[in-house]
Amino acid sequence: MARSPKNPFTFIEVLEQHVREKRVSFHVPGHHNGTVKNGDLPLPFSKIMPYDLTELAHLDDLHDADGIIQQAQDALGNLYKSKSRWLVNGSTVGNWSMLAATVKRGEQVYVQRNSHKSVWNAIEWLGLKPILLTPEIERGTGIPTVVQLETIQEAIEQYPNGKAVLLTSPTYYGDMADIRAISSFLNSVDIPLLVDEAHGAHLIHPHLPMRSAIFEGASAVVQSAHKTLPALTMGAWIHYKENIDEERLKHALASFQTSSPSYLIMASLDYARSYLENLSDDDWSSIQMSHAKFVLEMKRAGFIVKVGDDFTKVTVLTYPKNGLVFSQHLASIGIDVELAAADHVLFCLPLRELKGQEINHWIKLIKNAARHVPVIEEDETIFPFPKTNRVSSLYTFDDHPEVKRVPFEQAIGHIAGETVIPYPPGIPWILKGERITAEKIKVLTDWISLRRKLQASRHVMIKQIDVIVEEF
Numbered sequence: 001m002a003r004s005p006k007n008p009f010t011f012i013e014v015l016e017q018h019v020r021e022k023r024v025s026f027h028v029p030g031h032h033n034g035t036v037k038n039g040d041l042p043l044p045f046s047k048i049m050p051y052d053l054t055e056l057a058h059l060d061d062l063h064d065a066d067g068i069i070q071q072a073q074d075a076l077g078n079l080y081k082s083k084s085r086w087l088v089n090g091s092t093v094g095n096w097s098m099l100a101a102t103v104k105r106g107e108q109v110y111v112q113r114n115s116h117k118s119v120w121n122a123i124e125w126l127g128l129k130p131i132l133l134t135p136e137i138e139r140g141t142g143i144p145t146v147v148q149l150e151t152i153q154e155a156i157e158q159y160p161n162g163k164a165v166l167l168t169s170p171t172y173y174g175d176m177a178d179i180r181a182i183s184s185f186l187n188s189v190d191i192p193l194l195v196d197e198a199h200g201a202h203l204i205h206p207h208l209p210m211r212s213a214i215f216e217g218a219s220a221v222v223q224s225a226h227k228t229l230p231a232l233t234m235g236a237w238i239h240y241k242e243n244i245d246e247e248r249l250k251h252a253l254a255s256f257q258t259s260s261p262s263y264l265i266m267a268s269l270d271y272a273r274s275y276l277e278n279l280s281d282d283d284w285s286s287i288q289m290s291h292a293k294f295v296l297e298m299k300r301a302g303f304i305v306k307v308g309d310d311f312t313k314v315t316v317l318t319y320p321k322n323g324l325v326f327s328q329h330l331a332s333i334g335i336d337v338e339l340a341a342a343d344h345v346l347f348c349l350p351l352r353e354l355k356g357q358e359i360n361h362w363i364k365l366i367k368n369a370a371r372h373v374p375v376i377e378e379d380e381t382i383f384p385f386p387k388t389n390r391v392s393s394l395y396t397f398d399d400h401p402e403v404k405r406v407p408f409e410q411a412i413g414h415i416a417g418e419t420v421i422p423y424p425p426g427i428p429w430i431l432k433g434e435r436i437t438a439e440k441i442k443v444l445t446d447w448i449s450l451r452r453k454l455q456a457s458r459h460v461m462i463k464q465i466d467v468i469v470e471e472f
Contacts, residue, residue: 015051027056073085079277083241086235087253088235095119096118097252099126102219103163104163108161109162110130112135115168118426132393134391145173146175158391170199171308177213192219197222220249221240228351231271294354302367303317313348313349321446335366396433405464
């Protein structure tokens with residue numbers, strides 16, 4: 001790792017100086033520089049609390065930055081060749097703010113169907129009218145990937161007057177859209193491209209096969225630094241270009257984010273920026289080579305492995321119903337995976353060089369876990385993503401519609417009155433406002449029997465769901 005940083009950790013240094021001065025706290029937070037405690041507080045927390053500060057004059061204000069926070073955000077923008085701002089409520093608040101800055105209540109927005117729940121929540125509460133863009137389905141695995149340019153063109157032709165396109169790239173599984181081609185087309189029709197790039201903050205090196213959308217023409221990009229970089233959970237940032245209404249964006253960020261931002265999260269964001277900025281060419285080469293070695297050793301061990309455009313995401317395929325059991329055996333020997341689905345598990349590899357010794361140790365443990373759960377031995381379609389039209393609209397309503405609760409089998413063909421989300425990955429399986437198909441009910445029933453974690457109403461777990469009462 002490079003040892004002479006291009007930019008010092010200025011924000012962290014200011015916090016350290018504040019703590020060294022042993023200042024008296026007559027301000028919030030209530031632990032008062034960590035002095036309000038008893039012997040039950042673990043030592044690591046005791047050491048962290050003095051750095052949990054607030055908007056003192058010399059520590060700047062995230063919502064009106066003109067000092068040390070603005071300097072750090074400028075350093076971030078220099079790295080991503082954009083205007084950049086920190087987010088302390090995760091990519092969720094970035095997705096809300098991108099939409100609020102570009103699409104007004106009642107207007108249309110073109111949205112990738114396999115978007116995160118934060119996107120759909122924002123669309124509902126902001127009163128937007130979504131046009132659904134169906135992603136391509138990967139042959140062999142059936143995993144949903146990215147939206148093609150042709151789908152976007154078809155959507156604009158069928159449903160003109162949309163005010164923005166919101167895509168997810170990379171996807172949860174590491175697949176990336178052709179952002180350069182898509183943004184070029186959208187620029188020609190004066191429609192901004194918004195990208196939920198929560199899992200792509202690390203995709204910055206010019207030698208990578210595919211890079212962050214902010215380098216490829218997107219108007220605004222949201223990234224969760226905490227997902228792939230060494231930042232604390234909820235640490236994220238947003239990058240944007242000149243065709244985004246900056247005043248609307250700033251107003252949205254100030255409205256949707258907490259008025260008491262965590263200085264610990266912000267300090268970790270500055271560190272994550274510095275970590276990424278100071279990776280040398282040799283570091284990048286070593287990281288990619290070691291990740292490739294991990295994948296090779298997994299394949300040699302007999303696993304069927306999918307790696308998308310993002311080299312840090314590795315999906316291991318299993319027989320139907322074996323993925324969840326496989327993850328349980330992994331957890332029992334101390335290996336926790338990012339996602340466990342009925343028929344696959346997802347590994348998120350760290351952005352550092354993996355040493356040969358640890359790779360060998362991991363492979364041995366993973367093989368031991370797999371002895372109890374057979375994994376598939378050849379490619380076959382196993383992931384049943386909902387089949388829908390390439391482009392479709394979502395049933396929307398201004399007021400609360402009349403709903404009724406029915407058993408699963410009676411819901412087929414009706415419009416869903418609620419959303420059902422497997423978590424992770426947080427991508428809705430059934431969206432409020434879309435038709436419920438027999439396929440969706442079958443898969444949902446299987447998931448309930450397998451006890452897959454779902455974010456849904458309690459009655460869904462006993463195989464009942466709310467549907468819209470339609471007037472004919």
